[in-house]
Amino acid sequence: MVTKVNLRRRQLLIGSVAAGIAGTTAATVHDGELGAPPQTIRGAVPWKEGAADAPPGATGTGYVYFTPVEAAFIEAAVARLIPNDPVGPGAVEANVPFFLDRQLAGPFGRGDHYYLGGPWPKGTPEQGYQSRFNPAQFYRAAISAIDQYVGANLGAATFSKLAAAEQDKLLQGMESGEVKLDGGVDAKSFFAMFLQNTKEGYFSDPIYGGNKDMGAWKMIGFPGAHYNYKDWVTRHGEPVPFPPVGFKGRPGWREA
């Protein structure tokens, strides 16, 4: 099991399933603010040792959520969303597929911050996400529907077997809503989530598994989780020379 599960005070066991130590299934734990034990506070600001709400980074290697077929789609598709070239890393080179896998295997994939109760009419575009699927289910259903569409309409076995230009065309069709998919999958809605998640993996702190070597931050010039710019506030227009830093520091620190 590679998904790190720390049962902190912020996390809730749904029902009475015993869980909460590393190695048990993550599926019973809420991330975020729901369901800490009730607390009565009076007399002083409370203090508790070892309670820091540190972020849950990604661990391990390889995929735990994607099947090999799904991984083939993901790797092919994110390479079109953010292709590799000398300007900066592509999404594959930045390890975005691994990021997506860990996100879908964890609280985000379970729809931890989504309301998924019924009924589920389609709604207007202004009403936003209206699927019954949580993100993990949505990716699974969408990838299957896309490969089915490719088989039926584009003469290839799967999306990953298409030429890059054909892949781009299909992704554009999903983005605009022109392409209609089966299996209860709204192509436009899936594309929006997929593109957003891909950019998240590309630009988030490397502890989450993507943005390998902070390559995306280097490309744009973002110094990362930097704490203090006070000396630079009024140095208008000057290049800020800090190399990017993440929560775990940066490679330069280790070389010393």
Add this chain to the structure above:
Amino acid sequence: MTTTLKPVDAVLVGFGWTGAIMGQQLCDAGLSVVALERGPWRDTPTDFATGFAQDELRYMWRHHLFQNVSDDTLTIRNTVNQEALPMRRLGSFLLGTGVGSGGVHWNGQIWRFLPTDFLTKSHNEKRYGKKAVSAYDMTVQDWGVTYDELEPHYDQFDRLCGTSGKAGNLKGQIQPGGNPFEGPRANEYPNPPMQQTYGPTLFGKAAAELGRHPFPHPTGNMSQPYTNPLGAQMGACTYCGFCEKFGCGNYSKASPQTTVLPYLLQKSNFTLKTECEVLRVELTADKKRATGVTYVNSAGEEFFQPAEMVILSAYVLQNVRLLLLSGIGKPYDPKTGEGVVGKNYAYQTMSSVNVFFDDKLINPFIGAGALATVIDDFNGDNFDHGGLGFIGGAYIAGMITGGRPIEMIYTPQGTPAWGLEWKHAAAKNYLRSFSLSIHGSCMSARGNYLDLDPTYRDIHGRPMLRMTFDFTQNDHKMSDYLTDRAAEVAKAMNPREIKLNRRTGSWSVVPYQTTHNTGGAIMGDNPRNSVVNKYLQSWDVANVFSMGAGAFPQNAGYNPTATLAALAYLSADAIKSQYLKAPGPLVRG
């Protein structure tokens, strides 16, 4: 089974800004106070330490500090003829929860409304005629309170927060460097303004060349170390660029945690209970008096907390819902226009202009919540609306809250959202662009309101709140006009190009706009047009007070926090000086 607890003088429902202010005020008056917060305890060293606070993914995109909508959300639609569906994911607004609530993850933008903003109906009617305030089915009202009444309380909030800024109007004398359009203030800001980075500086220069009146944004981000009147100490802001949507690990942003709690938690007559969600306010059989509140905690235990006074200090949407669920006041009916609870829900009309340079390094990652140079020339009634076909306005801010790359990479008009072309545009423009924010008013209208949803229920089995809202033509016209004014300043900065992001079409729950929801529990001068009087006291149940921006009869072109804080102080003053001596209506209906 419901356990009945020991009675208290006052129970606070929700513990964000207004809960903290009322808790401090009422405890200092010697009352026993219990605050019930549905979310968790949060403090700076545990929950947003500098070692991990700068995390865009976790806080912004995974909503770590926000309300988790998985077991309680609201339903949304644009018009009464549509079926409302659940907001299944936060988007347009990012609701708070937990101790400090939105006061933890706000930007710290501290604004006073204009004196004429409190007279939206009478002032505009007098200047522009009856049609100006009744067009587009608008239902704007006067507030029933004046700027002059609120001024001492705005000042109280400035001192609590250590607001950094430059006064533009001291006792009627216009001051150089400040906002010349603001209402007169008794005192200068407690701290000097923040230093401005390159983008806001360029904006200010260009605005001045056009004859506008730029000034530094007043802010609850500390320009220097500060100790407030309660003894709470704050540190100088480090411009780290992770403010809005994040907690501050540096004690540099005013919040209930940094300004009130260190003091309030030491008082023996104050108790804070977390993970306790109030289900309803309990009333006597004749519905004239509240007896207390029923709440359930995260262990599933249900309690009745008897109280002499019930202060609804949750967010707008929860306060209105509790009024509706508890049967306090008559619900609003958009068909007949009768009833008041839920009436005049309004929002904020936002647009922006992105500015791209070739030759200037903006370094957008050097930022702070309210780091901006602003012009107020086109806000409220600071300009002649004759022939324009709308009322209201906006401030225009050359603003850099940060350069968080998932959210804040600007690419020129026509750039695709992905592919090599997008990547190249991101790499080329990230350091050389920023955005002007146009922060517009939102006028209330007959069809925009809050009520209870007939279909969807929360985990406690209670109906969800239903929001029916769309921008009016008044707001679209205002926003277009203001976006054009912002574009003039943008062009005067001599950039390579600009990109206009107008507010078009119907309100959508998807893209983030702002968490400035207002109305639904509006204040006014009589019970036929409002839910609460000027002291935020229910006209129907005199020992219930409803705090927050729910009291705004429509929303002005400013961030709401200072105004709702000033209203809370005004309410606390009236409770202490009048209500406690003779509990009952503070204003005759």
